[in-house]
Amino acid sequence: MDVFLQQLVNGLTIGMIYALIALGYTMVYGIAQLINFAHGEVFMVGAYFGLFAYSILTPLLSSPGSATLGVFLVFLFAMTLSALLGVVIERFAYRPLRHAPRLAPLITAIGVSFLLQNIIMLVFGPSDKSFPSLIESVTYTAGSVTFTNLQILIAASSVLLMISLHVFIRHSRTGKAMRALADDRDAANLVGVNTNRIISVTFLIGSALAGAGGVMFGMYYNTINFHDGYLAGLKAFTAAVLGGIGNIPGAMIGGLLIGVLEGLGAGYLSSEWKNVFAFFILILILLFRPSGLLGARVVKKV
Amino acid sequence: MRFFHSKIKIRHLATAFLLSALAGCSGESSAPVIKIGCAAPLTGDQAQLGLDLCRGLELAVAETNQQGEIIPGYKLEALLLDDQRNPAQAVNVAKKFVSDSDVMAVMGHFNSSCTKPASAIYYEARLTELTAGSTNPELSKQGFDTFFRVSATDDVQGPSGAKFAAHQLGLKKVFIIDDKTTYGKGLADEFKKEALKLGMTVLGHESITQGDKDFTPLLTRIKPLAPEFIYFGGIYPEGALLLRQARGLGIPIPFIGGDGIATLILVELASAPIAEGTYATMVGGDVEKIPAAKDFIAAFRARYGELGQWSAYSYDATNILIAAIRKAGVKNREAILKAMREIPSFTGITGEVKFNAIGDNEKQFIGVFQVQNGKLVYIGPAE
Numbered sequence: 001m002d003v004f005l006q007q008l009v010n011g012l013t014i015g016m017i018y019a020l021i022a023l024g025y026t027m028v029y030g031i032a033q034l035i036n037f038a039h040g041e042v043f044m045v046g047a048y049f050g051l052f053a054y055s056i057l058t059p060l061l062s063s064p065g066s067a068t069l070g071v072f073l074v075f076l077f078a079m080t081l082s083a084l085l086g087v088v089i090e091r092f093a094y095r096p097l098r099h100a101p102r103l104a105p106l107i108t109a110i111g112v113s114f115l116l117q118n119i120i121m122l123v124f125g126p127s128d129k130s131f132p133s134l135i136e137s138v139t140y141t142a143g144s145v146t147f148t149n150l151q152i153l154i155a156a157s158s159v160l161l162m163i164s165l166h167v168f169i170r171h172s173r174t175g176k177a178m179r180a181l182a183d184d185r186d187a188a189n190l191v192g193v194n195t196n197r198i199i200s201v202t203f204l205i206g207s208a209l210a211g212a213g214g215v216m217f218g219m220y221y222n223t224i225n226f227h228d229g230y231l232a233g234l235k236a237f238t239a240a241v242l243g244g245i246g247n248i249p250g251a252m253i254g255g256l257l258i259g260v261l262e263g264l265g266a267g268y269l270s271s272e273w274k275n276v277f278a279f280f281i282l283i284l285i286l287l288f289r290p291s292g293l294l295g296a297r298v299v300k301k302v
Numbered sequence: 303m304r305f306f307h308s309k310i311k312i313r314h315l316a317t318a319f320l321l322s323a324l325a326g327c328s329g330e331s332s333a334p335v336i337k338i339g340c341a342a343p344l345t346g347d348q349a350q351l352g353l354d355l356c357r358g359l360e361l362a363v364a365e366t367n368q369q370g371e372i373i374p375g376y377k378l379e380a381l382l383l384d385d386q387r388n389p390a391q392a393v394n395v396a397k398k399f400v401s402d403s404d405v406m407a408v409m410g411h412f413n414s415s416c417t418k419p420a421s422a423i424y425y426e427a428r429l430t431e432l433t434a435g436s437t438n439p440e441l442s443k444q445g446f447d448t449f450f451r452v453s454a455t456d457d458v459q460g461p462s463g464a465k466f467a468a469h470q471l472g473l474k475k476v477f478i479i480d481d482k483t484t485y486g487k488g489l490a491d492e493f494k495k496e497a498l499k500l501g502m503t504v505l506g507h508e509s510i511t512q513g514d515k516d517f518t519p520l521l522t523r524i525k526p527l528a529p530e531f532i533y534f535g536g537i538y539p540e541g542a543l544l545l546r547q548a549r550g551l552g553i554p555i556p557f558i559g560g561d562g563i564a565t566l567i568l569v570e571l572a573s574a575p576i577a578e579g580t581y582a583t584m585v586g587g588d589v590e591k592i593p594a595a596k597d598f599i600a601a602f603r604a605r606y607g608e609l610g611q612w613s614a615y616s617y618d619a620t621n622i623l624i625a626a627i628r629k630a631g632v633k634n635r636e637a638i639l640k641a642m643r644e645i646p647s648f649t650g651i652t653g654e655v656k657f658n659a660i661g662d663n664e665k666q667f668i669g670v671f672q673v674q675n676g677k678l679v680y681i682g683p684a685e
Binding site: 002003006010011121126127128130137139146217222225227228231263264265267270271272274275 | 344345346347348349350482508509510511513514515516517518519520522523525526539542543546550551552567570571572573
């Protein structure tokens with residue numbers, strides 16, 4: 001039982017990060033009907049932005065009084081730059097293809113992802129980079145379940161970000177416009193919703209969340225590499241599909257589920273097949289519930 | 303995805319044709335060369351190991367050229383190609399070496415999984431291949447007379463690790479983890495055989511995936527089994543993560559691994575206090591303490607800074623190839639291969655190398671290194 005709880009705690013931690021990335025996939029799909037395969041790379045670049053911010057803010061982070069502020073600034077820096085990166089990608093890689101056949105932006109997305117990987121490889125070098133923990137590690141024990149303050153930080157800030165996102169989408173004017181655009185693009189345009197602006201905002205938010213996920217990923221595993229975005233992005237995409245692509249709460253639940261199922265699968269069945277579980281789930285979902293757990297059945301408009 | 307690869311390849315080919323056409327026009331003025339290839343992972347998570355290897359080779363080549371022409375009329379040149387620790391890419395690299403008529407010998411590859419398919423290509427082209435890093439025992443049993451190695455084989459290294467743990471540390475309960483690669487699994491399997499022979503309790507043997515980051519599920523399962531140590535057959539990126547995550551879960555037991563984790567980058571990635579106490583077996587002893595290696599170390603430091611864990615071995619390996627080329631005295635692959643077979647024994651900076659009938663080194667000495675105060679310290683022979 002204790003082992004089970006420990007696996008659950010670990011699975012939830014990585015699940016939070018998957019969920020943050022999955023939100024970007026699902027929001028962009030919901031509004032622009034585009035699978036942004038470069039999103040995993042934005043996540044990876046976000047981790048490198050975090051590393052860069054750390055190298056600037058080292059004096060701030062090393063003095064005990066301002067360490068919290070330092071961590072906050074690292075996140076803010078990585079999120080802001082990732083957000084800008086997302087907007088730039090949308091502006092130059094996807095917007096010119098807005099009315100092209102759906103395959104075209106998909107191919108562009110793969111191109112952008114290669115481009116970002118190789119830029120990072122050239123700038124930061126090909127080998128693993130050591131990523132600082134940023135905070136002094138404290139281990140807590142409850143029963144025989146151990147967890148660290150870092151895991152709490154990841155969970156708390158992920159939940160905070162997700163709640164803010166939910167409030168923003170539900171209650172702000174822009175959020176309302178996003179939902180309108182997702183429902184019916186033509187009707188939204190008729191009542192004055194600016195498609196380009198809203199899509200930019202969507203990329204901005206999605207990429208900022210991915211950037212935050214990247215920094216958490218770096219802090220949690222302490223090493224980052226230019227190809228880390230690939231697998232993490234693929235799993236987050238699976239999470240988005242699992243929850244029902246286009247559905248925001250679905251992406252959150254999907255991310256957590258993927259993290260936990262993967263942890264339990266690797267823990268109880270075979271660690272050798274760890275990566276297989278996520279994709280096995282993807283196949284099952286596509287076979288039996290293609291619209292995902294929370295996805296509405298899409299009625300084809302005639 | 304395939305589509306993109308092939309498209310890129312076509313562009314590469316086109317560029318290569320253009321370049322070779324240009325070279326054909328203007329290349330005649332330069333002196334004739336003999337090239338020694340270095341095949342290793344130069345990008346990706348194992349890039350540091352590849353750099354360690356190829357720098358040792360470059361240094362040996364530079365020193366040879368300083369002494370004059372290697373054989374009358376020829377200068378020596380290093381040709382570095384990146385196999386990305388990917389067997390498919392290793393095959394491409396091998397084909398490139400084979401098709402370059404100036405390449406007379408290859409030092410590489412590093413990963414056994416890369417050496418395996420590549421060695422068949424070198425064999426067909428009669429190109430001498432000497433590896434300083436691949437340790438899988440099967441490699442020399444493929445019947446390729448072009449294959450040589452200076453590194454210890456896993457069927458020597460794995461059991462040595464088990465003997466060291468049993469005899470010198472007195473440990474009895476082990477959990478084995480490997481990374482599913484030809485090297486990692488091979489090493490772990492050989493370790494396990496010997497461990498069982500020595501009466502150790504093997505609590506389990508599990509695999510992880512190279513490139514993965516999260517091993518907490520496996521470590522969480524290991525924790526209640528309470529092993530006395532963990533044996534890891536694999537390379538340092540996963541080794542560092544395993545160490546970190548084990549300590550995070552409150553598993554304080556020592557790790558023992560092979561030459562794949564015998565590098566300072568393990569310490570850097572895991573952070574010095576966490577890697578502290580980790581053991582790694584590796585062919586040879588402490589290079590720094592060998593008097594013959596003093597000049598090499600000084601020259602290497604002057605050129606590249608920090609001494610790589612593998613550089614002395616690739617330096618020796620390259621010098622063996624250079625000796626064979628000198629002995630052959632002609633720029634001919636078959637002649638150099640014949641000379642290589644006839645080298646009785648070679649004393650380099652890391653000790654004596656003597657090839658047996660299948661190209662393996664008869665003089666395999668396994669030492670144990672331990673991370674102490676953030677450095678890899680030689681603590682004695684593994685027995």
